[in-house]
Amino acid sequence: MTRILLRAAQDPAAVLKPMRSAERMGANAGNLLYANGVVRSLAAHSNRLETGAFDAHLVDRESWIRKINQRYDHYVVPLANAFRYKNGTSLEAMTALVRGLDIPVTVVGVGAQATITAGSEEALTIRMGKTGGRKLPSAADSARHDDRVRDFVEAVLEKSASFGVRGPITQSYLVGLGLPENRIDVIGCPSVFTWGPDHRVRTDDDRPLTQDSAVSMNIDYRVRGIGPVIERNAELYPGLTSPSQDLNSARMIITGEDQFDMTRRDPRTPVHTGHPLYHEGRLLFFPNPWGWIASLSRMQFVFGNRLHGNIAAILGGTPAHLLAHDSRTLELADYHAIPHSKLHEHEAPPTAAELWERTDYTAFNEAYPARFRTYIDFLHRNDLVTAFDGRNRLRRFDRSIRRGQATQPVVSRRS
Template identity: 20%
Template sequence: MDRIYFHSTAQTLHRQVDPAPYTNGLPCPAVNTIEDLKPSFSLTGNKGNMVHAEAVLKLLNVNRSRSCVGNLSHLHKALGKGFGEYMRSHFDFVVLSMANFIRKGMNHTGLVAVLKEVDVPLVVFGAGMQTPVQDPGVLHPSTRELLDLLNKKCTLLGVRGEKTSEFMKSLGLHNHKILGCPSLYVYPKNILSIKAAGYSPGCRWATAGHVSYNNLDGSRPGFKRASTFLDCMEGVRPDYVFQDEVFSYADIESRPDVYDDATGRLSAEVINDFFKQRLGLKLPFTDYYWFNEVSQWRQYMMRVDFYLGDRFHGGVAGLQAGVPAIFIAGDQRIDELTDFFGMPKTTFSELKQSGVEAIVEEQCSLEALTVFKTRYRKRLEPFVKAVESAGLSLVNRNQLLAAAV
């Protein structure tokens, strides 16, 4: 059985500074204000991170009592000179979830220093860039150093799509495979069970975007996705699922009873009133949610008819629960992943011109879902082979191969 150190942001569990054997970190407390959600956010960052990072934990067949989730930089700081020997004696692999790490402004100096001292096999899933990088010179020097190191040391370096692969090849880096996002491989039976859906005025559906105060008040003049997103929601009443943007609502951060930890629901009355008072905006959303656990997210998604939104992993949570999802292609990441898997997608301009009802009828039709499922099936066996060629095994290997037929 393999002992794996997962360097990821998969779980909203507080990590012990001085852990005793046979113990776990604590879950988040039952808080009721937005301000009190900040510690849980610090554990994972953008809540979409949980979806792809959790997937790797669920997929790999490991010795679960000898494996762990953590942060390599923190461990390196705690152990000092004993770090390298500790990794050799305790782990057979280090697995990293690394979405969006190739981008301007990211400094990976600390991670590079740590990985240089790791001499057990490295495996990376989901590597990619969110926006195109035309000139590698705009990247921090540590990003190129990290790419060179991963290219040299990885047993498997999984990248998300064609554009990321082309960029890496342009740098002379060829030790990688295009695998998409691991979150699409956890529940293949649920994804292949998705049925056609339609829109009606009384249906319940979910969306997500970048609806934050600082994305709508004009303080980010180059960022138009939030206002464009709201333009496309005119005349409809979806639920809205937050990922990170809830922390821009300074005036209501400390207001009690805004958040219900049991259901993940935020007060629609408070949030809608905030935007009406501050920006004169009448938001179109029925309910608001924030989830600390992916399982809670999936359970919620089972209660909606479909997802249509500007957040990739918000839609994946639906797919994992067997709910159809349509992705608004607003950045390279969504384009890469939807193209790789053949997933239903639209654009802001198409959505604005045609309306939600027409887009759902087109993209959640039997024909569109057949295209998606056909492309999806083709991705399953290569994923199994790539993981196994790295010396790892999959818990759901037989399910993936059966779904590929």
């Protein structure tokens, strides 16, 4: 029996009250999707899997190091855009945690985050930046950040066979830092593989999209240029709803109180209680990720610039169109063949109907088996037995999340 600790903000079977869930999702509900996906992938009979330690590198690190070394045989770390510039201090702390461990450490699916032209027009190493940020770090600051990233990956590689990244841009970035290419594995996002090798997205719906269609729009309010898209589609589709993923938006929906400094935000984005989507009861917060997926499975179409807002739809079998806006979203869309367009390539704000006409999941479905096998091979390379190798606990796992799947969203208050 292999005792595995998997870094996660919530237990996949937990059903928390809305505010408690919002405060325990790592500031973004998307964090729960990829962690849950890895948990299900490791639900093998020979694994004893526990989740937690989300802040172990930041809170009482030495105590956590002793606990992990004593109680577990393997530490698995699903990550998202942990290489972003503003995450440098946290990355240093995580490096210290990894170096203190005496057991294997496997990082699953980290991605670099830079501008959408990174890796083509200019060197990725000097273009790391925060989503929606107007300022990029200086060359000197970027060099210091590159050192942090290199130190972290080297620490992990001392305790693993390879390091899992989400796409080729991230792989190129790490190889450019002098890290060995043959130990940097491109595996995509583990959330995509949650349901196993046979999952597919619907391709047989030829209905036109009308104002009465069931449409969901996901929004990252930090991204410049998204305001007009929101405004146009909110007006065209009166039944359109929008799940919010970030902590402050969740608090706003739950409490009915404004959370943002609107002198620094585009008022066309639904981050204030005066927005039409808010006072028409069309903003949602899903306190449980399984309920989020279940809800989107009943939609005809999902679109927007939130990566995991679209992946949640994909996990529900629903076609989704990603409006890519940075290297992180673009490399994953390319790798998985997720239908997408660049947010700023549209001459006018695109409508859901226009994006629906450009959305075909044939390529995604055709690529999926090989992409899934690459992901499983990565886990095997790092001495992890998966739920898809033979004896597993998938039925037990799926029973444990039924209550979560039935969880309903919190709806913004109608005026």
